[in-house]
Amino acid sequence: MLTWLLGLLILMIKLGVVLGCLLFFAAYLVWIERKLLARLQVRIGPNRAGKFGLLQPIADAIKMLTKEDIVPQAADRMIFLLAPAIVAATALLMFAVVPFGPDIRVAGRPVAMVISDLHVGLLFVFALSSLAVYGVALGGWASNSKYSLLGGIRGAAQMISYELALGLSLVPIVMMSGSFSLVDIVNHQARYPFLLVQPVAFVIFLISAMAESKRIPFDLPEAENELGAGFHTEYSGMRFGMFFIGEYVHMQVLGALVAVFFLGGWRGPWLPPALWLMIKMLAVCLVLIWIRGTLPRLRYDQLMAIGWKVLLPAALINLWITGIVVAI
């Protein structure tokens, strides 16, 4: 009984810390993104709220919370309200299996530096990213607007298309490490990060994960000018913000997953493991912002073509070659 309670307590603490950090970083990732994008375009970026605009996330939050919150008259209220939560929650939940370091000992007990070391961690990540499709599709459907409905379908189609390549790009990783558990995958990179042996998988994973999290150049759901935006057209205020919190948390997840699968996770000299993971995560996020600052948005047919005609075959070929090599 006591051990059970203690376990629960530890879990709660871990959850609290991870959730708090995630949301805090999500807010400041927005700031970093705006600032860095601005500099990439020779602008200054946010600089009004606080020094260097550091209070900008707080200002944004206040603004979103005080904005008029509209629910369209004929919308399906329940689902309309649920959709942003689904998007944000699925992104947050993915962190449950991301390991922040090797087990540590607290008062003689081993404590895993991961909320839950699932044996099927990788499948869990995929399951959640498939669930996020529901947030988008339902949000578009429940708005009771044709624009939103089409946007939702478009978004869902995009996410599903890239999910295949995403999944296939990681199968070689599973084959090499012989486990679905993210902790095992990191442990398998003790000698060298998988980036060195699986560069193709890395590129495919990065591109399809970008599409999956609806980041530029795959941000068609946000194409307000040319497509009349997408599934979130009818959302306002903080509900709209929830979608974007989801997106920025997703970006961190992406960074963490790239770090875990390809960059050796928490491994690194001198610094504490959790810090290494964060550094790698941030580095990936910075690269994503750089990509955003450089590439223009794709057209929908181009987006689909890249997903089905380039990434998917490439992932399959990569899988095939890895299979042969592993078998030998």
Next chain:
Amino acid sequence: MNIDPQNKRREDAPMPVLEAVKALGEGFATTLKHLFRRPITEEYPEEQRPLPARSRGRIVLTRDPDGEERCVACYLCSAVCPVSCISMQSAEREDGKRYARWFRINFSRCIYCGLCEEACPTCAIQLTPQFDHCKRDILDMVYEKEDLLVDHCGKNADYNFYRHAGILTRAHAKGAHPDEEAPVDVRTNLP
């Protein structure tokens, strides 16, 4: 099927991989280079860029070099204004000279086209470079003559319409007003 005239290649045909990678790399290098440049942003309320004298902003009614109102309430600006946002009432002074009893511009309708300035025979109405006059209440955008009349000549600082044209009123003939010089004889300007 569009053919790109420069490359003689179908636009939707796939680029050779090397070319594509090179193009991508160039793009990324460019943005990365920009990261180390000084931002060129102008922070507007603090840094105000001087605008050209002829930029079309807030409208004023200017005065003669002698300090007299230039406007003779001829209604030309009001007539030419495409959105009809100028209105006025003409009146006559003791010495017979016309002026506007009231003069009103509704800036919430004005499109700053500058046609009124073009139409004005006396250079009275002029657009200034001041573009940032905004108000919370839209009725505050209706400017009366007191708000419009300034005590300088604006552009055309030494232009005095009456020196050239003279003043013809019921009270006096051209050139016969007190302190008035005879108008310019236009024929002397001919070659």
